[in-house]
Amino acid sequence: MSSSPLSASGFAEIASSEASLRRFLHGLPGIDAVGLQARAAGLGTRSIKTTAKAYAIDLAISMIDLTTLEGADTPGKVRSLCQKAKNPDPGDPSVPHTAAVCVYPDMVPYAREALGSAPVNVAAVATAFPSGRAGMPVKLADTAEAVAAGADEVDMVIDRGAFLSGRYLEVFEMITEIKKACVRPDGTAAHLKVIFETGELVTYDNIRRASWLAMLAGADFIKTSTGKVAVNATPANTLVLLEAVRDFRAATGVQVGVKPAGGIRTTKDAMKYLVMVNEILGDDWLSPDWFRFGASSLLNDLLMQRQKLASGRYSGPDYVTVD
Numbered sequence: 001m002s003s004s005p006l007s008a009s010g011f012a013e014i015a016s017s018e019a020s021l022r023r024f025l026h027g028l029p030g031i032d033a034v035g036l037q038a039r040a041a042g043l044g045t046r047s048i049k050t051t052a053k054a055y056a057i058d059l060a061i062s063m064i065d066l067t068t069l070e071g072a073d074t075p076g077k078v079r080s081l082c083q084k085a086k087n088p089d090p091g092d093p094s095v096p097h098t099a100a101v102c103v104y105p106d107m108v109p110y111a112r113e114a115l116g117s118a119p120v121n122v123a124a125v126a127t128a129f130p131s132g133r134a135g136m137p138v139k140l141a142d143t144a145e146a147v148a149a150g151a152d153e154v155d156m157v158i159d160r161g162a163f164l165s166g167r168y169l170e171v172f173e174m175i176t177e178i179k180k181a182c183v184r185p186d187g188t189a190a191h192l193k194v195i196f197e198t199g200e201l202v203t204y205d206n207i208r209r210a211s212w213l214a215m216l217a218g219a220d221f222i223k224t225s226t227g228k229v230a231v232n233a234t235p236a237n238t239l240v241l242l243e244a245v246r247d248f249r250a251a252t253g254v255q256v257g258v259k260p261a262g263g264i265r266t267t268k269d270a271m272k273y274l275v276m277v278n279e280i281l282g283d284d285w286l287s288p289d290w291f292r293f294g295a296s297s298l299l300n301d302l303l304m305q306r307q308k309l310a311s312g313r314y315s316g317p318d319y320v321t322v323d
Helices: 007-012 019-028 031-042 049-064 074-085 104-115 136-148 160-164 168-181 202-215 235-252 267-280 298-311
Strands: 066-068 100-103 121-126 155-156 191-195 222-223 256-258 293-295
Touching: 019 168, 031 235, 031 267, 049 066, 049 160, 049 267, 049 298, 066 074, 066 298, 074 100, 074 104, 100 104, 104 121, 104 136, 104 222, 121 136, 136 155, 136 168, 136 202, 155 202, 160 168, 160 202, 160 256, 160 267, 168 191, 168 202, 202 235, 235 256, 235 267, 267 298
Parallel strands: 066 100, 066 293, 100 121, 121 155, 155 191, 191 222, 222 256
Antiparallel strands: none
């Protein structure tokens, strides 16, 4: 990509028509799938030494969007999750809080109340999550409900059918409209995370195009997956997102966050992703402001590994609560 910043007028020109948007997205460099997978695998073999592992575990905990997205969710379950987000290990106050609690829009009021003034964000999945199969009035109402109830962040899903059919401008306009719906009456706005469902986008080239499309439309974060399909976050598809935000900042001066979600369950998994972030993006993205894990069971493993580093032994599976 060009090293000169892309101006606001340049943004407008790219999205001025379906043809110009298609021309831009299909003009992005193609991805060598074999090479990408080999690089992701190579980065995954790098280890974090013991002296740095304790820091990395705490950093990973602070990056978690602790998530419950089930049809059987209850206010009580959400309140319990919020307590865990605020104080992951009641026996050790030195454990950092998580970045956010992620729930359905109707659960936002309970999360907001339970978190109170704690420095943990409330994230709400919206826009007919996880399918994205709804009309724009429903998606906008879904988003507005979550923001009005106190959501700090909105995780929206793109219409994969529209994207795969080549209706890029339709997807672009959906993201820009949802972005507007994130604005509160006082002018502040909930951060917008855009979910691609990378497992359904078929190719790495499509994942790169979706990344640029979302960023051009104003995404604050780009996110791999809903966690509700067979293929969710992988090192390879996350590497595509990491390279996209790097190149986007080089071209525009705008920094965008990345959130892999689904299937990241162990400390070993989390460490692989942190190594990738460090190698591809550096320190600028190594914070909860710019990198998140969408996870539910990851926190428990991080807590057990943290306790082992401190005591030299595992405490057993009942050391942490079962979500």
